Each structure stands twice: as C-alpha cells, then as structure tokens.
Amino acid sequence: MHNPAIADEYEWPTCTACDKQLWDDEYERQICRPCEDKTRDRLTELPALFVQLNSTAAMVRGASGGGAPTSGSKTPPIPPRLDVLNLVAAGGVAARLQAIEDSWRVALGRRIEHRTDRVRLFGSWRTHPATAVPEHITFLKINLQRAADSYESVAQDVEEIRRLHAECKAAAANERRPGRVQTGLCPVRIEGQLCRAQLTAVATSHRIRCGTCGTEWADLGAWRTLRQQQDDVLIELATKTGAAA
Ligand SMILES: [Zn+2]
Ligand SMILES: [Zn+2]
Known part of the structure; x- marks a missing residue:
C-alpha cells in the first residue's frame, strides 16, 4: 500500500466505481477487485431473478388480459405489477444488458453480433428476453475481468448492473410479501x-x-x-x- 504522506502531492489512482484508492497490484485497473467481485455476484444472481419475474409476468398477463377467466383455474391472481412487466419486457433487463454488452464489445474489440435470419437484420426488440438475458449475462461474466482492467467507462456499467440487480431483487421480494x-x-x-x-x-x-x-x-x-x-x-x-x- 502507498504512503499516505505522499498522497497530498501525488494523486493516487482510485477505483472509478467506488472512489477507493487502488492497491499496488491494481494500479493499472479501472475498478478495484471488490467492485469486480460484487458485479460478478450480481450477474450470477440475475438469471434466476429474471426467471422468477418472467413467470410472475405471465400470471399478471393472464389475470389482466382479455378473454373470459378460466373457471377453476389454480393460478392465483397476481395484481398488475408494472415494475415486473417493465423489467421483463423487451425494453427492460434484456435491452439494458444488451447495451452494456455492445459497449464492451466495442471497447474490447469484439465483433457486435447482429441478430439476423440471414436475410433481415433484427433490432433488439425482436429478440426474446427469456433467451437473450442469460446470453448477455454469460458474455458479461466472461469479459468482466478484461473490462475491469481496460475499459475506461466500465464504472457506469458496474453501476447499471448494480441498479438492475437491485430493481429485480426488489420486484421479486415484493412478491413474497403477502398483503403488501x-x-x-x-x-x-x-x-x-x-x-x-x-x-x-x-x-x-x-x-x-x-x-x-x-x-x-x-x-x-x-x-x-x-x-x-x-x-x-x-x-x-x-x-x-x-x-x-
Ligand atoms: Zn471499487
Ligand atoms: Zn374505497
């Protein structure tokens, strides 16, 4: 670790995500190891949270959609949950993860995958969030360390992943609290x-x-x-x- 007496005149490099001073062996990194580890944990938890929210969304749509209710249905009615529906929609978690993946691909010199059926290119809204989310997360976990080392804007994505994870967790937790x-x-x-x-x-x-x-x-x-x-x-x-x- 550095000598704090020197810190007055020399600005020691800090983690761009949490502002803590970097250790000697983190000197060349953009974010510190604890920030990288926390981000990896959040990415690891996201797929299961998404699956849970996605099945809630299916029930919400069943409860609020048109058509006569199925009599004797065992599906409990879940009150309309806009937070859940927004997160699982094509513009929700999937699009936000894709935006991160795309910027990492550019920063790390990876090819941007175009979604195509060999004739047409598809916008991200054409993909299915349920399949896209785990794919984006796999990419982000594989490339997290490189991004933490060398992508100078990685801190904003670390923050976005923190927010995404918190929103999904809050929406999922809300569900397990009956009466609220x-x-x-x-x-x-x-x-x-x-x-x-x-x-x-x-x-x-x-x-x-x-x-x-x-x-x-x-x-x-x-x-x-x-x-x-x-x-x-x-x-x-x-x-x-x-x-x-
Ligand atoms: Zn940090
Ligand atoms: Zn009333």
Whole structure:
C-alpha cells in the first residue's frame, strides 16, 4: 500500500466505481477487485431473478388480459405489477444488458453480433428476453475481468448492473410479501367524492376490499372492472387538470 504522506502531492489512482484508492497490484485497473467481485455476484444472481419475474409476468398477463377467466383455474391472481412487466419486457433487463454488452464489445474489440435470419437484420426488440438475458449475462461474466482492467467507462456499467440487480431483487421480494401489494387507488365515489384509498391485494386471495369504503372486488372479472374504473378516474382527473391549466 502507498504512503499516505505522499498522497497530498501525488494523486493516487482510485477505483472509478467506488472512489477507493487502488492497491499496488491494481494500479493499472479501472475498478478495484471488490467492485469486480460484487458485479460478478450480481450477474450470477440475475438469471434466476429474471426467471422468477418472467413467470410472475405471465400470471399478471393472464389475470389482466382479455378473454373470459378460466373457471377453476389454480393460478392465483397476481395484481398488475408494472415494475415486473417493465423489467421483463423487451425494453427492460434484456435491452439494458444488451447495451452494456455492445459497449464492451466495442471497447474490447469484439465483433457486435447482429441478430439476423440471414436475410433481415433484427433490432433488439425482436429478440426474446427469456433467451437473450442469460446470453448477455454469460458474455458479461466472461469479459468482466478484461473490462475491469481496460475499459475506461466500465464504472457506469458496474453501476447499471448494480441498479438492475437491485430493481429485480426488489420486484421479486415484493412478491413474497403477502398483503403488501398495492393495486392502485379506490375508484369508488361516495356522495360525489372519490374514495381514493390505497387498495391492496395478496397473491393468495381473489378478493380486494377497500378498507375505507368497504367496496369489494371478488374475482378476476371484478378485477378487470376495477382496472377499468381506475383508468376512467385517471382519465377524468387528467382531463380536469388539463382543462384547469
Ligand atoms: Zn471499487
Ligand atoms: Zn374505497
């Protein structure tokens, strides 16, 4: 380690991700080893988190999508979870990992893989997140050490991976906490006034009940009605605000 007395006049190189001073044997690196290790751990955990969120998303779509509910379905209704849907969509985790992979490929002199069926080139939105996510993660893990050594902008990607991992973890954890899932504000009108109480639901029950006005939505069909009522209220409020402005 360096002598702190010298640090006053000489600026010792620091990790571009966490700002800690680098050790002698890290001197030529962009980020320190602990930052690299943490990033690798997060990348290792991401595929399983993504699989979990993806199956939740499938249930959410089943619960909120059109068509008659299947009677006797064993699938518990999961309240609409926009955070989950955004993460698993083509523009979510998959696109964000791909952006990192592409910049590493450029920085490390690797070929950018074009997605093609030999006739057409496909944009990233054409790929399936469920297959793309593990592929991106495999690439990033293989190349992490080289990026940590020599890619001067690696810190921003380390931060993006930290954020992605935190968002997925929070979305997945939220799911295991029954009774804490918020499903929007109560759209019921009592004597002309909107109730607007926060509604909650649990994954194990079909029933949403407003604690303030006592209104109940008891099954998937009623959930769709609730969604519609909530949307109507939002449109109405937006129109009012727009008219007032
Ligand atoms: Zn660091
Ligand atoms: Zn209410």
